Each structure stands twice: as C-alpha cells, then as structure tokens.
Amino acid sequence: MVLKPIIVYFVMTKAIETRELSKNYKELKAVDKVSLVVEKGTIFGLLGPNGAGKTTLISMLVTMRKPSGGSAKVNGFDVEKEAGNVRKSIGIVFQDQSLDDELTAKENLEMHAAMYSVPKAERGKRIKAMIKLVGLKEQLGKEVKTFSGGMKRRLEIARGLVHHPKILFLDEPTIGLDPQTRASIWDYIKKLNKEKGITIILTTHYMDEADSVCGKIAIVDQGKIIASGSPRQLKNELGGDVVSIECRNSEKCRKQLEKFEWVKEAVKHNGTVNIRVEKGEEKIPKILAIVNKQGIKVESVSLRKPSLDDVFIHYTGRTIREQEASPGAAMRLRIKAWGHKR
Amino acid sequence: MNREIEAIYALWKRELIRFFRAKSRVIGSLGMPFFFLAILGTGLSNAFILPMEGNYLEFITPGIIGMVLMFGSMFSGIVVLMDRQFGFLKETLVAPVSRASIVIGKALGGATTAMFQGIIIMLIAFFLGVNFQIGSVLLLLLFMFMVSVMFVSLGITIASKMEDMHGFQIITNFLIMPLFFLSGALFPLSTAPEILRVASMFDPLTYGVNGLRHILIGYSDIPFTTCFAVISAFTVVFIAIAIWSFNRIEE
Incomplete structure (x- = not known):
C-alpha cells in the first residue's frame, strides 16, 4: 500500500x-537489444558514427517506427500501445529539415500548434515566447525559404x-x-534544459560538443550501447593521460x-599515435627513447587528458570517422535513406 | 474528435495558403485549359457533328472543367511526395492525429483549390460565349467536389506508393492523359468507335465529364443518375484506398 506511491515516483x-x-531490417540488426534509462531533466547524448543506429533508435522512441522486439516507455507511455500519448508529450527536431518552405515561420508554428491541439487562446502567446527564445522574432512573418540553415534549425526547435x-x-x-551557428544552437539547448527543465535527447557525432553539453x-x-555515463565518468574510467606522437x-x-x-593502449590515427598511460609527463622521455632507438623520426609530442574521442576509440577500436566507412554502416545508411516500408 | 477536426482544418488551410501564394502556379494551372477552350474549342467548331444543340465550345467546356478538376486534384495528391522529399511529411506523420485525418485534410484542401480552378475556367468559358444552363448550383458544387476528392485520393495513393518524383512523368503520360482523352471530354462518345466507348466506361473521369455536361448544358452521353452513382462510389472507394495506403507509409 505504501509502496505504490513510491514506485510511481520512481517510474x-x-x-x-x-x-x-530492437529493430531488424532483414538480416541487419539496426538496433540490437538496447536497454536504456534516461532520468528526467538530463541532456542525454547518443553518440556514434553515422549508421550506428542512433536515428533508428530515436525513430522508435518517437513512435515513427515500430520496434521488432523489446519495449520502450517514453514519459511513462508505451511507444506501441500508447503512441498518441507519447506523441503529445514529446517534441522532435529531425535530422533533415521538416519545415514547409512556402509557409512563413508563423504559419509553420500555427499549423504545428493546431495539429497538437494547443488551446486557441494560448497559441499566439506561446508562439511569441518560443520564437523569442530562439531569437527569430524579426523573421516571424517571413517565408521559411528565405531562411539560412541555422535559422531553420532554430525555428524547428521553437x-x-x-x-x-x-x-x-x-x-x-x-x-x-557552421561552427558559430553550432555554438549558438547548443546555447539554446542548454538554456532550454536549464530554464524549462525539459529532458533533452540528442544524437551527434561531434564528440567535443557532446562533451560540453551532455x-x-x-x-x-x-x-x-557499448558504454554510458557522464562524459567525465567515462573519461575518468579510461584514466591516466594520453600522449600523442x-x-x-x-x-x-x-x-x-x-x-x-x-x-594501457596505443592506437594509430592519421599518422598520429595516441598512447594511453598513467603519469604522462614521466612517460614522455621513456617513449621518446624507445621510438628513437627504432630510428623513427618524431615530428611532435603532446600530452592531454583523455577526450571522448579516446573513450570512443577505447570501446570500438576505431575513431568515429573511420567507422563510417565500414560496410555494415553503409548498409545502415542505405536503409535509412530509403526509410520506407511497403 | 475535436483534435482531429482541428488538424483537418490546419491541413486544409495549408493547401490554400500554398496554392494562392504561388501566383505562377495559379496562372500556370489555368494556362492549358484556357488554350484548350480558346483555341481548340473555337478551332474545331466545324469538325464535329454534335449529338446535341449548341457549338463545340459548349460541348468541351464541361470536359475541360473535368480536366482541370482532375489535373488540379491529382497534383495536390502527388504533392505528398514533395512533402516527403522536403521533409515536411515527417512533421505531419509524428503529430498526435490519425493518418485518416491527414488524408482527409489534404483531400479537402486539394479539392477546394481544384474547384476554385474549375470555377475560374467556367467564368472564362462564360466570357468566351458559352451559354450555361445550370439547373442547380448546389448540385454542381457537390459534383465538382466529389470528382475532386476522388482524384486527390488517387493522387495520394500514387504518392504513397512512389519513392520520388522520377515517376511523375510516367503518371502524367500513362495515367492522367489517357484518362482525360478517354473520358469523352473532347469528342462525343456516342459516335466514337466501339472499342473506345467500352474503354471509356472504365474511366472514372468519363462519369465526371458527362455528369458535369449534364449539369452545365443539359446533355450527357450517360444518364446523370448513373454518373452520380458511379462518382459517389468511386469517391468513397478511392478515399478509403488513399487512407489505407497512407497508413502504410512508415516514415
């Protein structure tokens, strides 16, 4: 009796x-038995190369694709049995643009508000608030086709x-x-999370951005999912320093x-060898001595703490860029491009 | 229910905004029917022995209106494909409204713009000297509406099955044009060769054109009740098929 409210609270x-x-496309396991928990109010990043299954995973969470197996709850609603409730309680910004170019920013927002049955009396107020949040107040009455890529993205967030x-x-x-727009988009996202307490699920393959935002x-x-935790936690788990030669x-x-x-680990990437060691500053002379003995000419040496890139290499054995070329990933990408079941 | 009606209204409004915003599209869509009427209608005036009173222009005006309704609505349906290509379709597909409402909203929007074009052509024909004998405006609008909804639904069905715009040319040349030519829009079916007459019976536009002809100038190759019954049936069936096909789009 007492337990139930507590359980509800935890849920x-x-x-x-x-x-x-899971999601299978014939022989390909696009999403393979993923068990995942995201706490409310977090900015949660799904990191991985193109074709890793991030978009498919998200598509299932937003009820766009039906899972082949397993279950998922979003805001406490089952994605299969309560798809309508899931849809009402989430907002989505797709990877590809999904605005109506021929409508104005305002018309796009009004249409969305109507489709999500926002009360009529509230619409104007909310549209104003959201457009202000993303800094597009001046553009409200303009057709979307005149917008830059960054502006479209911000409008989609609004x-x-x-x-x-x-x-x-x-x-x-x-x-x-471009990098400047990217930074401003992340600022909006962080602001949203902080001010409105909205849980944010994002995918990216920019490791440094994920590191600073998520x-x-x-x-x-x-x-x-091969590893999860806070960026700091993941980097600390790796431990030590990285010496790059x-x-x-x-x-x-x-x-x-x-x-x-x-x-601990030595990986090569584009003419650079990243060596993971404890107490890096003491290991540099040792490393140089070994390399010199082999007659290998060293161009430069640097010492740093592990980054998320190193975390990724550690778990997958490759960098995020190298992965994109693998045949499996290419197939995943092709399936994504079709995106259409008959 | 309210939610669905609001979504239908929003989608209907979108079709109208888009249609009237692209001025070149409005003018472009009226160009071909205008030339059909003004050039073909007058140029061929002595080429046919018509099974009715009145001139050839009067004979083809309902046919051209039928054509405008078909072209206009088929195109609005096929725009679903463009929506997919430009991503907007996703936004509608993940909204918390049923797919049926999306189809209905689109169909109503497409039908409205097609009817608008049809009425403009009627006015043009009037100024070219066509003597209309409209029995009931309400019946005319209802009939035009059904024909339009039927063809928007066909367009949506086709768009749901196609991957991209590449097939559009094939649809135009191998579906829209034959449907138009077979419908008896340009020549009387009563004097056409047997084989054409039989084939035309399988063309929904035949009933649309003849129904319109009956309402507008009081002549038809087919009894009006038959036209009305067939068009009603086709409209219901086509919209059901459109909803069913649209439901099968996974993304």
Missing part, C-alpha cells in the same frame, strides 16, 4: 526507459516546443551548420610501444 523520474529494444513537451528529441541538431551520454556502435612510421611506432606493460 516518473524516468523520462525514457527501454528494455531490449516548433518542437510550442506544445510544451516534456522531452525534446534532437537528431543531429548541428549537422551541416550530462550523460551513451556510445552507440553497430546497434548496441606525430611521427613518420606510425604503425611501427605503435607496435613497438604496445608491448610495454605500462602502455
């Missing part, structure tokens, strides 16, 4: 909860918020935008260093 602290959620969702999904919100992240690779024969260099017990 309600979760914005999202999935159990072995649109996704008009019906006051509890969760906002953002699929690659900054893809294809409270929690999950690394997705080949349809699976730029040199001529980087593969030979990597192989030589790999043998030593104090080298």
Whole structure:
C-alpha cells in the first residue's frame, strides 16, 4: 500500500526507459537489444558514427517506427500501445529539415500548434515566447525559404516546443551548420534544459560538443550501447593521460610501444599515435627513447587528458570517422535513406 | 474528435495558403485549359457533328472543367511526395492525429483549390460565349467536389506508393492523359468507335465529364443518375484506398 506511491515516483523520474529494444531490417540488426534509462531533466547524448543506429533508435522512441522486439516507455507511455500519448508529450527536431518552405515561420508554428491541439487562446502567446527564445522574432512573418540553415534549425526547435513537451528529441541538431551557428544552437539547448527543465535527447557525432553539453551520454556502435555515463565518468574510467606522437612510421611506432606493460593502449590515427598511460609527463622521455632507438623520426609530442574521442576509440577500436566507412554502416545508411516500408 | 477536426482544418488551410501564394502556379494551372477552350474549342467548331444543340465550345467546356478538376486534384495528391522529399511529411506523420485525418485534410484542401480552378475556367468559358444552363448550383458544387476528392485520393495513393518524383512523368503520360482523352471530354462518345466507348466506361473521369455536361448544358452521353452513382462510389472507394495506403507509409 505504501509502496505504490513510491514506485510511481520512481517510474516518473524516468523520462525514457527501454528494455531490449530492437529493430531488424532483414538480416541487419539496426538496433540490437538496447536497454536504456534516461532520468528526467538530463541532456542525454547518443553518440556514434553515422549508421550506428542512433536515428533508428530515436525513430522508435518517437513512435515513427515500430520496434521488432523489446519495449520502450517514453514519459511513462508505451511507444506501441500508447503512441498518441507519447506523441503529445514529446517534441522532435529531425535530422533533415521538416519545415514547409512556402509557409512563413508563423504559419509553420500555427499549423504545428493546431495539429497538437494547443488551446486557441494560448497559441499566439506561446508562439511569441518560443520564437523569442530562439531569437527569430524579426523573421516571424517571413517565408521559411528565405531562411539560412541555422535559422531553420532554430525555428524547428521553437516548433518542437510550442506544445510544451516534456522531452525534446534532437537528431543531429548541428549537422551541416557552421561552427558559430553550432555554438549558438547548443546555447539554446542548454538554456532550454536549464530554464524549462525539459529532458533533452540528442544524437551527434561531434564528440567535443557532446562533451560540453551532455550530462550523460551513451556510445552507440553497430546497434548496441557499448558504454554510458557522464562524459567525465567515462573519461575518468579510461584514466591516466594520453600522449600523442606525430611521427613518420606510425604503425611501427605503435607496435613497438604496445608491448610495454605500462602502455594501457596505443592506437594509430592519421599518422598520429595516441598512447594511453598513467603519469604522462614521466612517460614522455621513456617513449621518446624507445621510438628513437627504432630510428623513427618524431615530428611532435603532446600530452592531454583523455577526450571522448579516446573513450570512443577505447570501446570500438576505431575513431568515429573511420567507422563510417565500414560496410555494415553503409548498409545502415542505405536503409535509412530509403526509410520506407511497403 | 475535436483534435482531429482541428488538424483537418490546419491541413486544409495549408493547401490554400500554398496554392494562392504561388501566383505562377495559379496562372500556370489555368494556362492549358484556357488554350484548350480558346483555341481548340473555337478551332474545331466545324469538325464535329454534335449529338446535341449548341457549338463545340459548349460541348468541351464541361470536359475541360473535368480536366482541370482532375489535373488540379491529382497534383495536390502527388504533392505528398514533395512533402516527403522536403521533409515536411515527417512533421505531419509524428503529430498526435490519425493518418485518416491527414488524408482527409489534404483531400479537402486539394479539392477546394481544384474547384476554385474549375470555377475560374467556367467564368472564362462564360466570357468566351458559352451559354450555361445550370439547373442547380448546389448540385454542381457537390459534383465538382466529389470528382475532386476522388482524384486527390488517387493522387495520394500514387504518392504513397512512389519513392520520388522520377515517376511523375510516367503518371502524367500513362495515367492522367489517357484518362482525360478517354473520358469523352473532347469528342462525343456516342459516335466514337466501339472499342473506345467500352474503354471509356472504365474511366472514372468519363462519369465526371458527362455528369458535369449534364449539369452545365443539359446533355450527357450517360444518364446523370448513373454518373452520380458511379462518382459517389468511386469517391468513397478511392478515399478509403488513399487512407489505407497512407497508413502504410512508415516514415
């Protein structure tokens, strides 16, 4: 009797909860038994290369695609049995543009408000508030086709918020935008989360951006979540320092260093070898001595704390960019491009 | 229920805003029917022995109105494909409204703009000297509305099955044009070769054109009650098929 309210309370602290959620396209497991919990009020990042299954995962959470297996709850509603309630309680910004170019910003927002049955008396007020939030007040009456990519993105964020969702999904919100616009989009997202307490689920493959924005992240690779936690936690778990050596024969260099017990990990990437060690400043002379002995010419050496990129390499054995070329990923991308079931 | 009606209204409004905003589209859509009437209608005036009183222009005016209704509505239906290509379709598909409402909103919007074009053509024909004998304006509007909804639904069905705009040319050349030519819009079916007459019976536009002809100038190759019954049936069936196909779009 006493337990029930407590259980309800715990259930309600979760914005999202999935159990072995899967999506198969014939032989391909686009999403492979993902169990995931996102607490309310967090900015949660799904990180991974293109074709890792991030978009498919999100599509299932927003009820656009039906899961092949497992279950998912969004705001406490089952994505299959209570799709309508899920839809009412979330906002979505898609990876690709989804505005009507021929309508004005205002018309786009009004249309959205009507489709989500925002009370008529509220519409004007909310549209004003949201458009102000994303800094497009001056553009309200202009046709969307005159907007820049960044402005369209901001308008889409405003649109996704008009019906006051509890969760906002953002699929690659900054893809294809210039660095300055990217930074401003992230500022809006952070502001939203802080001021309105909205849970934000986003996907990106910009590791540095995820690092600075997300409270929690999950690394997705080949349809699976291979690591999750706060960015700091993930980086700390890796521990130590990263010594980066730029040199001529980087593969030979990597192989030589790999043998030593104090080298936790050595990975090569574009003529650079990243060596993960404890107390990096003490290891630099040691490393240089070893490399010199092999007659490998070193161009530069740097010492840093592990980044999310290093975390990614650690778990997947590759960098986020290299992964994009793998055949599995290419197939996933093709399926995404079709996106159409007959 | 209220929610669905609001969504239908919003989608209907969108179709209207889009249609009237693109001035070139409005003018472009009226160009071809205008030339059909003004050039073909007068140029061929002595080429046919008509089974009715009145001139050839009067004979083809209902046919051209039928054509405008079909072209206009088919196009609004096929615009679903453009919505998909430009991403807007996703926004409607994830909204908390039923797919049926989306189809109905689109169909009503497309039908409204098609009817608007049809009425403009009627006015043009009037100024070209066509002597209309409209029995009931209400019946005319209802009939035009049904024909339009039927073809928007056909357009939506086709768009739901197509991947991109590449197939659009095929649809125009191998579906829209034959439907138009077979319908008896340009020549009387009563004097056409047997094979054409039989084929035209399978063309929904035949009933649309003849129904309009009956309402507008009081002549028809087919009894009006038949036209009305067939068009009503086609409209209901086509909209059901459109909803069913639209429901199967997964994204």
